[in-house]
Structures are given as structure tokens and as C-alpha cells.
Amino acid sequence: MTNTTKIKAxxxxxxxxxxxxxxxxxxxxxxIVSILHxxxxxxxxxxxxxxxxxxxxxxxxxxxxxxxxxxxxAGIGFVPAWFVKLTVLALLWGYLHxxxxxxxxxxxxxxxxxxxxxxxxxxxxTLALSVLLTLLLGAKLFGLY
Amino acid sequence: xxxxxxxxxxxxxxxxxxxxxxxxxxxxxxxxxTVVVLAQFLMPGALGYxxxxxxxxxxxxxxxxxxxxxxxxxHAWVGTRDIWMDYVKPVGLRLALHVFTLVWLLGCxxxxxxxxxxx
Numbered sequence: 720m721t722n723t724t725k726i727k728a729x730x731x732x733x734x735x736x737x738x739x740x741x742x743x744x745x746x747x748x749x750x751i752v753s754i755l756h757x758x759x760x761x762x763x764x765x766x767x768x769x770x771x772x773x774x775x776x777x778x779x780x781x782x783x784x785x786x787x788x789x790x791x792x793a794g795i796g797f798v799p800a801w802f803v804k805l806t807v808l809a810l811l812w813g814y815l816h817x818x819x820x821x822x823x824x825x826x827x828x829x830x831x832x833x834x835x836x837x838x839x840x841x842x843x844x845t846l847a848l849s850v851l852l853t854l855l856l857g858a859k860l861f862g863l864y
Numbered sequence: 865x866x867x868x869x870x871x872x873x874x875x876x877x878x879x880x881x882x883x884x885x886x887x888x889x890x891x892x893x894x895x896x897x898t899v900v901v902l903a904q905f906l907m908p909g910a911l912g913y914x915x916x917x918x919x920x921x922x923x924x925x926x927x928x929x930x931x932x933x934x935x936x937x938x939h940a941w942v943g944t945r946d947i948w949m950d951y952v953k954p955v956g957l958r959l960a961l962h963v964f965t966l967v968w969l970l971g972c973x974x975x976x977x978x979x980x981x982x983x
Contacts, residue, residue, distance in 0.1 A: 760943045764965075767940070767972045775979045777913075778920055784913040818898065821891050828888065 748842035755846075756820045759813035766810055791860075808857045815856075816849040883942045890935035897932040900925075917983060929980055937973040941965060 736744055746754070763770075776787035786795065791807075794800040823841050827833055858864055867873050904919045905911070919925060944965045952958045 757943075757947060760940070761947055764940050764944050764968070767968065768975075771972050771976045771979070774976060778917055778979055778983055781913045784916070818895065822895065825888060825891065 747839065748846060749838045752816075752820050752823070752842045752845050755816055759817045759820075762809065763813045763817065766806065766813075769806065770810065804860055808853070808860060811856050811860070812849065812853040815852050816845070819845045819849050886938055887942050890939040893935045894932055894939065897928060900928065920980065921983060926980055930977065933973050933976045933980070937969045940969055944969075 773787065776783045776790075778784075789795070790798075790803050791800055794803065823845050826841075827838075901919070907915075909915065920929060945962060948958050948961045948965070952961060
């Protein structure tokens with residue numbers, strides 16, 4: 720009896736992470752994908768009016784279409800072109816990450832393949848693919864090719 | 865008496881499964897939309913206003929885009945609400961954020977629908 724209580728007392732206690740511990744908390748790749756899924760989703764939610772604005776400008780008329788494409792060259796209003804491009808780059812990454820991480824979720828739901836190894840490898844693939852595609856499309860956006 | 869499996873005692877507001885499923889169904893619809901738009905976007909030929917607007921001028925594309933706008937609003941509502949529920953404890957602040965989220969999403973959805981149907 721005393722033995723078991725001793726073992727119980729020695730067990731580590733896990734509490735909710737405090738905000739000050741976040742930077743020292745070593746997340747596994749799947750955890751990084753998970754929190755980035757949230758961050759990218761929230762970012763796209765906040766930028767939604769900008770997305771609809773782009774939808775509006777690009778579709779409404781030829782004049783608005785020209786103003787839209789020009790926003791990436793000469794800026795629009797008080798907003799410089801580099802800021803427009805940077806915002807679109809953030810949206811690109813957000814969309815790609817959210818999309819790939821979402822497909823990963825659907826795939827796990829459909830196949831019930833939730834082993835530790837697969838969770839790790841698909842998380843690494845998600846991170847690598849989303850960053851790689853963002854760099855590729857970002858280079859195009861900033862006119863590198 | 866068994867209280868698990870199909871005989872479990874069901875408690876709560878019952879929106880868990882519904883939202884979980886809606887999150888996935890709307891996600892698939894948006895993924896399909898992404899592929900459909902990309903396929904037309906990447907067709908050969910110069911991309912100007914005419915071709916871009918032509919994509920969304922088709923009636924079936926308006927049909928699909930409208931469904932996707934509603935899907936996005938629902939999807940983003942569930943996701944954002946979950947974030948507020950997880951991190952924001954004070955009831956008043958949480959309510960304010962929920963209201964803000966609804967206004968933000970409904971406003972954007974209405975705007976997008978207007979753009980879609982005036983062309």
C-alpha cells in the first residue's frame with residue numbers, strides 16, 4: 720500500500736501550458752502543423768475582407784481589373800506594392816498550409832491511419848510542401864521568374 | 865445497465881458531431897472549388913480580364929461559387945468559434961468576439977455574393 724502511494728506521488732503532473740512557457744515548449748512536428756492550422760485559419764479569417772476586395776476588383780470591370788493588377792506594381796491608395804505582395808504572400812502560405820493540413824486530416828479520418836510514425840512523417844511532409852510551394856509561388860509573385 | 869456504445873447516455877448541446885462533419889464537408893467543397901478554379905486558370909492562353917471574368921460568368925460556376933461562399937462562412941465560423949472557446953474565458957469578451965465573427969463573416973459573404981451576381 721505504501722509502495723503504490725509512493726509511486727503515485729512520484730508521477731509527473733501535467734498542467735495546462737502557460738503563455739510564458741510557449742517558446743520553451745518543444746512541440747513535435749504534428750503539434751506544429753496543428754497550431755499553424757489554427758494560426759493560418761485565423762489569419763485568413765481576418766484577411767477575408769481583403770480577399771473579397773480582390774475578388775471584387777478583379778471581376779467587376781476592366782477598369783477595376785487594371786487597378787487590381789496595378790496594385791501589385793505601383794501600389795494602391797496609400798498602400799505600397801510591396802505591402803500588397805507581402806499580404807498576398809502571407810495568404811498564399813496560409814491557404815497552402817491550411818489546405819495541405821486539412822487534406823492530411825481528411826486522409827486520417829478516412830483511413831484511420833493514426834500511428835505515431837505516420838503522424839510524424841505526414842506532418843513533416845505538410846510543413847515541407849507548404850513552405851516549398853509558398854516559396855515557388857512567392858518567387859513568381861515578386862517577379863523572380 | 866449498459867451506458868456506453870449505442871446505449872450511452874447522450875448529454876450536451878449535440879452540436880459536436882454536426883459541426884465536426886460540417887467542417888469536413890465544407891472543406892471538401894472548397895478543395896474541389898480550388899481545383900476547378902485552378903484548372904481553368906491554368907488553361908493555355910493569355911490571362912486577361914475577359915478570360916478571368918469569363919470563368920465566373922458561367923452559370924454552373926456561379927452555382928458552385930455561391931455554395932463555396934456559404935461553405936467558407938460556415939467553416940470559418942466553426943473554426944474561429946473553436947479558437948475563442950479555447951482561449952477566451954471571460955463570457956462577455958467571448959460573446960463580443962462571437963458577434964464580431966458572425967458580423968465579419970456574414971458581411972464578407974454578402975459582399976462576395978453581390979460581386980458574383982452583378983457580373
